[in-house]
Amino acid sequence: xxxxxxxxxxxxxxSHNYGDIHVLxxxxxxxxxxxxxxxxxxxGCGKTTLLNILSGHLRPVGGxxxxxxxxxxxxxxxxxxxxxxVGENISMGLRSMSEQERQKELDELIKLxxxxxxxxxxxxxxSGGMRQRAEIARALAGxxxxxxxxxxxxxxxxQTRLRMRRELVRLLALRQRTVIFxxxxxxxxxxxxxxxxxxxxxxxxxxxxxIIRSPKPRNLTDNAxxxxxxxxxxxxxxxxxxxxxxHIFDENSKTN
Amino acid sequence: xxxxxxxxAEIVLPMIVILIFLLIWYSITYFKLVPAxxxxxxxxxxxxxxxxxxxxxxxxxxxxxxxxVTVGFVISAILGIPAGLWLGQHTRLRxxxxxxxxxxxxxxxxxxxxxxxxxxxIGDKPAVFLIFMATFFPLAMSTMTAVASIPSIYFRVAKDYxxxxxxLLTKVTFPAVLPQIIxxxxxxxxxxxxxxxAAEMVGCQDGLGYGIWDARNGLRLDTAVTYMVxxxxxxxxxxxxxxxxxxxxxxxxxxxx
Numbered sequence: 436x437x438x439x440x441x442x443x444x445x446x447x448x449x450s451h452n453y454g455d456i457h458v459l460x461x462x463x464x465x466x467x468x469x470x471x472x473x474x475x476x477x478x479g480c481g482k483t484t485l486l487n488i489l490s491g492h493l494r495p496v497g498g499x500x501x502x503x504x505x506x507x508x509x510x511x512x513x514x515x516x517x518x519x520x521v522g523e524n525i526s527m528g529l530r531s532m533s534e535q536e537r538q539k540e541l542d543e544l545i546k547l548x549x550x551x552x553x554x555x556x557x558x559x560x561x562s563g564g565m566r567q568r569a570e571i572a573r574a575l576a577g578x579x580x581x582x583x584x585x586x587x588x589x590x591x592x593x594q595t596r597l598r599m600r601r602e603l604v605r606l607l608a609l610r611q612r613t614v615i616f617x618x619x620x621x622x623x624x625x626x627x628x629x630x631x632x633x634x635x636x637x638x639x640x641x642x643x644x645x646i647i648r649s650p651k652p653r654n655l656t657d658n659a660x661x662x663x664x665x666x667x668x669x670x671x672x673x674x675x676x677x678x679x680x681x682h683i684f685d686e687n688s689k690t691n
Numbered sequence: 692x693x694x695x696x697x698x699x700a701e702i703v704l705p706m707i708v709i710l711i712f713l714l715i716w717y718s719i720t721y722f723k724l725v726p727a728x729x730x731x732x733x734x735x736x737x738x739x740x741x742x743x744x745x746x747x748x749x750x751x752x753x754x755x756x757x758x759x760v761t762v763g764f765v766i767s768a769i770l771g772i773p774a775g776l777w778l779g780q781h782t783r784l785r786x787x788x789x790x791x792x793x794x795x796x797x798x799x800x801x802x803x804x805x806x807x808x809x810x811x812x813i814g815d816k817p818a819v820f821l822i823f824m825a826t827f828f829p830l831a832m833s834t835m836t837a838v839a840s841i842p843s844i845y846f847r848v849a850k851d852y853x854x855x856x857x858x859l860l861t862k863v864t865f866p867a868v869l870p871q872i873i874x875x876x877x878x879x880x881x882x883x884x885x886x887x888x889a890a891e892m893v894g895c896q897d898g899l900g901y902g903i904w905d906a907r908n909g910l911r912l913d914t915a916v917t918y919m920v921x922x923x924x925x926x927x928x929x930x931x932x933x934x935x936x937x938x939x940x941x942x943x944x945x946x947x948x
Contacts, residue, residue, distance in 0.1 A: 490847075492847055507851045507852075514844060516845065517944035518866035530852075557940065557944060558944070559947055
């Protein structure tokens with residue numbers, strides 16, 4: 436199935452522009468198997484463009500993406516097919532299995548995301564949080580290797596969002612995946628990431644990159660999370676750097 | 692508990708309106724506000740209705756009209772919906788054909804009557820042809836527009852999960868536009884029902900439209916009104932039937948925005 440060691444996702448000198456607008460400028464990175472990388476950056480800096488390039492929906496103008504494994508994207512909202520039930524949506528990635536295997540996997544996934552009893556409901560009959568959980572289950576189903584998450588919780592209310600972060604950590608512990616998680620939510624990045632890429636304004640480059648070593652799940656008020664938030668905020672120019680390089684996370688600052 | 696009073700109102704209120712309407716009609720004829728030869732009374736119409744039923748003419752005309760509409764409409768749907776699905780996916784073809792389709796859509800189908808008779812002579816065929824001309828273009832156009840406006844996110848998801856070719860068409864494109872296709876079918880069925888009456892006034896020897904024409908020739912306005920009532924009621928019933936399609940669980944999402 437998803438043998439994490441085989442999974443690769445790598446950007447090599449990736450640049451992109453829409454006509455005269457340079458969006459991405461020489462991005463280089465490699466995502467390790469089973470790692471969760473969050474990408475934060477000012478709005479409109481090209482985060483979604485980067486995801487579209489990584490998923491293969493968009494060809495970069497310069498450079499290339501090297502990937503190995505099945506890539507699936509989790510969208511902000513409305514990614515589920517409204518004409519299919521929750522069960523049918525999740526089964527989309529299980530079509531190659533035998534009927535028996537499929538039922539088993541489907542039931543397991545439904546249980547995993549705590550949507551028992553909602554298998555035959557349609558997406559419009561569910562709350563936003565339930566829909567996103569179903570969408571994550573769909574992306575996890577079967578043999579996916581890499582998840583690209585495009586602000587998957589940003590359409591939810593604050594408390595649901597907090598709960599969903601915990602859910603995601605729990606699910607990924609059970610079903611390991613390589614994840615790129617794009618968000619504008621700094622808390623979310625600090626709570627979920629193994630590694631954070633902070634993008635600069637357009638044309639976006641990785642202006643800073645650091646590792647958060649603290650184990651997960653992390654509480655919003657953990658020192659490691661707060662320290663990471665400080666680093667991100669100061670890098671985005673939203674808060675002055677207080678000079679306190681607490682040793683909660685390793686830094687390897689990069690300016691490409 | 693909330694449902695019941697609303698359901699009641701949905702039945703009772705229209706009944707009251709119909710009763711008032713009948714009362715006005717009755718008063719007009721009773722007080723002879725309009726001469727009898729210009730406006731038949733309710734009793735006359737009821738009598739004529741009975742006559743037509745007894746003679747078997749009414750049943751025959753209903754079947755004839757329904758048959759023509761159904762055949763024309765089914766041919767339209769079989770050709771128009773796939774054509775729309777196909778055109779919707781090809782931008783250049785869509786650009787190329789939209790003005791032409793619009794031209795025919797706005798051309799009253801009745802304008803084709805001379806050709807219908809010339810090409811198909813008399814009987815069912817010219818009427819079926821007119822129904823087809825009336826419904827093909829709106830159906831194809833609506834399907835095409837619906838396909839062209841499917842949110843791109845669905846196709847991205849489809850690509851992630853390896854939907855291609857026929858599977859993409861039947862599992863993604865078609866269900867994504869099905870609610871709009873059902874709406875388009877209701878609208879074009881309405882057009883078909885309006886057109887059949889006019890189509891049958893020429894080149895037919897039976898049908899509801901012919902019935903009205905025949906009544907006019909015999910100066911039997913009571914019979915004409917009988918036919919009008921039947922046409923209206925049947926149209927309503929058919930729309931009710933088609934509207935049941937909107938209750939299918941996998942299209943509900945399209946109507947709950």
